[in-house]
Amino acid sequence: MGEEFNDLAIVWGHIVAFLDSAVLKWALDLGIADIIQRHGGPTTVSQLSSSLPMPAGNSDNLRRLMCYLVDMGLLSSQAEDLYWLTLAMKFVLSGEAKSLVPFARLTQQGDHNNCLELGPLLEEKGSKSTFKALNGEDLWSYAAKHAEFNKLFNEAMASNARIVMPALIDGCRDVFQGNTSLVDIGGGTGTTLRAIAKAFPFIKCSVLDLPHVIETIPNYPEVEQVELLTSPNFLHI
Numbered sequence: 062m063g064e065e066f067n068d069l070a071i072v073w074g075h076i077v078a079f080l081d082s083a084v085l086k087w088a089l090d091l092g093i094a095d096i097i098q099r100h101g102g103p104t105t106v107s108q109l110s111s112s113l114p115m116p117a118g119n120s121d122n123l124r125r126l127m128c129y130l131v132d133m134g135l136l137s138s139q140a141e142d143l144y145w146l147t148l149a150m151k152f153v154l155s156g157e158a159k160s161l162v163p164f165a166r167l168t169q170q171g172d173h174n175n176c177l178e179l180g181p182l183l184e185e186k187g188s189k190s191t192f193k194a195l196n197g198e199d200l201w202s203y204a205a206k207h208a209e210f211n212k213l214f215n216e217a218m219a220s221n222a223r224i225v226m227p228a229l230i231d232g233c234r235d236v237f238q239g240n241t242s243l244v245d246i247g248g249g250t251g252t253t254l255r256a257i258a259k260a261f262p263f264i265k266c267s268v269l270d271l272p273h274v275i276e277t278i279p280n281y282p283e284v285e286q287v288e289l290l291t292s293p294n295f296l297h298i
């Protein structure tokens with residue numbers, strides 16, 4: 062078979078790629094990272110299982126899950142049956158400032174995650190938006206009508222901004238020096254701009270977004286909030 066094995070490995074990689082996302086979801090559902098963090102040191106499967114709603118002595122599947130998380134680079138296994146968080150897993154601790162849990166949850170819930178349905182995509186003529194083809198309306202109209210989804214989407218965007226903005230500000234100070242105003246069009250709940258306004262108080266910052274997004278922002282004096290009342294489809298999602 063020789064060379065063919067490489068090709069076979071590529072195809073198998075794609076066939077089972079969904080498992081990484083599924084295992085991450087299960088780990089979040091079980092709160093594995095949070096439990097190990099609270100434990101405060103390398104944790105055995107039986108210590109972990111005692112914090113989970115599962116029968117004692119029934120931990121084989123949990124052990125498999127832990128091994129898979131090691132393989133994904135989210136846990137390290139320091140000795141047999143002892144698991145600890147890698148630096149990557151620390152980004153999926155809940156309640157931390159640098160947490161991508163909201164983004165993971167957005168991609169894991171149904172409204173955003175039905176892209177395996179091909180039929181509607183083929184039926185929709187000339188559509189630029191897969192979300193619209195699958196849900197009957199674009200993502201922004203959908204978010205305007207579904208408060209929980211709106212909250213989840215906005216928090217997912219903000220979670221990424223909270224992580225990248227400190228590095229972006231530190232690495233790109235020159236880009237901001239000399240500017241007196243900045244408008245973030247489609248800037249969500251203004252997390253990016255609040256970080257910029259804090260670092261460069263001489264820049265007048267304005268976030269512009271759709272009403273259902275702006276309405277959810279607490280009043281931060283450092284960032285002007287502007288509701289876009291008409292909705293040109295400049296962002297196709």
Ligand SMILES: C[S@@+](CC[C@H](N)C(=O)[O-])C[C@H]1O[C@@H](n2cnc3c(N)ncnc32)[C@H](O)[C@@H]1O
Nearest residue numbers: 201218219247248249270271274289292293296
């Ligand atoms: C992918 S999110 C990005 C949010 C933010 N810029 C960030 O990076 O975290 C795109 C944003 O564009 C907003 N948006 C979509 N259509 C818009 C429009 N016509 N006018 C203003 N904002 C719009 C959405 O409500 C959403 O907050």
